[in-house]
Amino acid sequence: MKELQEHELDHIEDDVYLLYLYTPFCGTCQLASKMLTVVKEMLPDVAFYQNNVNYSPTFAKAYQIESVPCFLLFKGGKMVERGYAFHSVSYLYELIKQKSSSASHL
Structure with a gap:
């Protein structure tokens, strides 16, 4: 995943993208990052940033993180x-696939 700085976050031009937010010393974040790396390979039409x-x-x-x-x-x-819950690779894959192709919005 490409690392973005704060000033770049409002200038992403991809139609569909996922922004992963983390801190470097968060153990759960490290696991979530590995999961998203796998999902990224499975969803080439979605751009992934961190x-x-x-x-x-x-x-x-x-964004009220x-x-x-x-x-x-x-x-x-x-x-x-x-999302805050990174249940499994398959959960993330299905969720991102569905939401990136559906017309629903928050």
Whole structure:
């Protein structure tokens, strides 16, 4: 996943993308990152990015990030899913696949 800085977060041009938010010393974040790496390979039409929220307080506040790990899924410039639970690779795959192809929005 490509690492983005806070100033880059509002300038992503992909139609469908997932933004993974983490902190480097979070053990659960490290596991979630590995899971998303697998899902990324299974969903080539979805762009995957990551951001260390320690360096993005304004973004975290604007998107009301409550904890990490967290992912935000965007489609057509709108957030369509926010997730804190990374149950399994298959769970993430199905959720991201469904939300990235559906017309529903938060």
